[in-house]
Amino acid sequence: MRISxxxxxxxxxxxxxxxxxxDLVSGIRPVQDNYVNPDYYPSVELDxxxxxxxxxxxxxxxxxxNLPGHPYEALINGKSYVGSDLLWKLGAEKLKNDESxxxxxxxANLKPSDVKDWLGDVWDYGVxxxxxxDLGVKIASLFNxxxxxxxxxxxxxxxxxGGLVELMxxxxxxxxxxxxxxxxxxxxxHGRGIIRFTDINNAQVAVDNHxxxxxxxLGLVELNQRFxxxxxxxxxxxxxxxxxxxxxxxxxxxIVSMYSHTDAFSLDDxxxxxxxxxxxxxxxxxxKCQLRKACNAYKSGSFINEHVFYSTFWY
Numbered sequence: 001m002r003i004s005x006x007x008x009x010x011x012x013x014x015x016x017x018x019x020x021x022x023d024l025v026s027g028i029r030p031v032q033d034n035y036v037n038p039d040y041y042p043s044v045e046l047d048x049x050x051x052x053x054x055x056x057x058x059x060x061x062x063x064x065x066n067l068p069g070h071p072y073e074a075l076i077n078g079k080s081y082v083g084s085d086l087l088w089k090l091g092a093e094k095l096k097n098d099e100s101x102x103x104x105x106x107x108a109n110l111k112p113s114d115v116k117d118w119l120g121d122v123w124d125y126g127v128x129x130x131x132x133x134d135l136g137v138k139i140a141s142l143f144n145x146x147x148x149x150x151x152x153x154x155x156x157x158x159x160x161x162g163g164l165v166e167l168m169x170x171x172x173x174x175x176x177x178x179x180x181x182x183x184x185x186x187x188x189x190h191g192r193g194i195i196r197f198t199d200i201n202n203a204q205v206a207v208d209n210h211x212x213x214x215x216x217x218l219g220l221v222e223l224n225q226r227f228x229x230x231x232x233x234x235x236x237x238x239x240x241x242x243x244x245x246x247x248x249x250x251x252x253x254x255i256v257s258m259y260s261h262t263d264a265f266s267l268d269d270x271x272x273x274x275x276x277x278x279x280x281x282x283x284x285x286x287x288k289c290q291l292r293k294a295c296n297a298y299k300s301g302s303f304i305n306e307h308v309f310y311s312t313f314w315y
Contacts, residue, residue: 007244007247007248007251008244008247008248009224009241009244010223010224010227010241010244010245010248011221011222011223011224011227011245011248012221012222012248013220013221013248013251013252013255014219014220014221014222014252015255017218017219017220017294017296018220018252018255018256018259019259020294021218021220021256021291021294022255022256022258022259022260023259023260023294024290024291024293024294025256025260025262025267025270025291026259026260026261026262028270028290029262030262030266030267030269030270031266031269032187032190032191032263032265032266032269033191033269034191034192034193035188035191035192036192038092039088039089039092040085040088040089040091040092041054041088041092041192042054042092042095044192046099048148048194049146049147049148050095050099050102050103051192051194052147052148052151052189052194053102053103053104053107053139053147054091054095054102055185055188055189055192055194056135056139056147056151056185057091057102057107057132057135058087058088058091059173059181059184059185059188060131060132060135060171060173060174060181061087061128061131061132061173062084062087062088062181062184063181063312063313063314063315064310064312064313064315065083065084065086065087065122065123066082066083067123067310070121070123072086072087072120072121072122072123073086074086074120076089076093087119087122090118090119090120094118103136103145104135104136104137104139104140104145104147105136105140105145106136107132107133107135107136107139108133108136108137108140109133109136110129110132110133110136111129112125112126112129114129115128115129115132124313127313128313130172131171131172131173131313132173134171134172134173135171135172135173138170138171142170148194150167151164151167151189151194151195152195153167154167154195156195156196156197156198156199157197157198157199158186158197158199158200158202158203159199159202160199163199164182164185164186164195164197165179165182168181168182168185173313175314176312176314176315177243177247177314178207178243178246178247178250178314178315179204179206180206180207180208180246180314180315181206181314181315183203183204183205183206183264183268184206184268186203186265187203187206187265187268187269190203190265191265200263200264200265201263203263203264203265204250204253204254204264205250205253205254205257205264205267205268205271206268206272206315207246207249207250207253207315208272208315209275209306209315210271210272210274210275210276210279211249211253211268211271211272211275212245212246212249212306212307213275213279213281213305213306214271214274214275214279214291215248215249215252215253216231216249216304216306217279217284217295217296217297217298217303217304218291218294218295218296218297219294219295219296219297220249220252220253220256221245221248221249221252223245227241227245227307230307230308231304231305231306231307231308232304234308235308236307236308236309236310237307237308237309239309239312242307242309242312245307246315253267253268253271274289274291281305282303282305284297284303286298
């Protein structure tokens with residue numbers, strides 16, 4: 001008998017599949033990155049205040065970049081960068097050439113044209129400018145212009161009064177109900193050692209398109225027929241339905257994390273790389289997938305993609 005939990009209107013988490021996937025993950029033993037690649041991240045020798053602001057600012061604008069008919073890509077020094085790789089590459093270049101850009105006072109005064117000049121042809125540069133300005137203004141007014149003080153005020157806790165999740169709700173960029181950006185930031189600053197969280201058992205994966213696509217294909221999350229039809233037909237989800245689906249996805253990966261004895265940050269790194277390089281849209285490379293033995297899509301040969309929901313700064 002299949003053991004399942006009906007989570008909400010969109011669908012449910014399949015616990016039998018969770019256990020199957022967790023067994024495979026426990027054998028893989030994912031390890032968290034330390035985020036030191038100079039193509040994307042600041043030097044560990046850089047002042048911690050700048051490092052903290054860099055990560056908080058870059059995560060704040062790390063959401064949907066490629067839209068149908070509007071790809072986000074560029075060639076830099078002979079190397080092609082696409083999507084978030086390009087965003088973080090441009091962030092690292094900006095940091096190298098103008099370190100003071102990543103200070104609350106500079107962020108607070110950013111105009112849309114500044115962001116367009118920096119990031120190029122990104123589809124919502126005005127929104128990203130607002131999110132960065134909002135971040136700078138509130139760090140200045142609420143935390144005496146110190147990002148590091150804001151992060152240290154959490155006492156190294158993710159949850160609870162004064163924890164990181166509560167802290168980040170002050171900033172518009174971090175208001176996603178499924179807290180994708182908050183847990184992405186937590187993963188970065190924990191891995192870099194800027195803040196070491198003492199309650200890492202409370203960590204969650206940062207649910208984006210990749211983690212949603214993998215969860216649906218594996219069968220961790222099963223959709224009610226109406227929503228499965230919407231996915232296969234490319235009918236956009238409403239914000240409420242998007243939140244419901246990604247909440248189920250987050251719950252499913254949390255249970256995988258628990259049963260596989262893999263912390264959520266390490267699991268998130270593993271899944272994000274898997275979604276970008278193996279379990280990709282349209283033509284997944286199943287021969288390289290370590291989870292294929294548990295994958296419903298691999299067994300059936302039917303590879304649906306994630307749901308459609310474009311207009312958001314949440315993820």
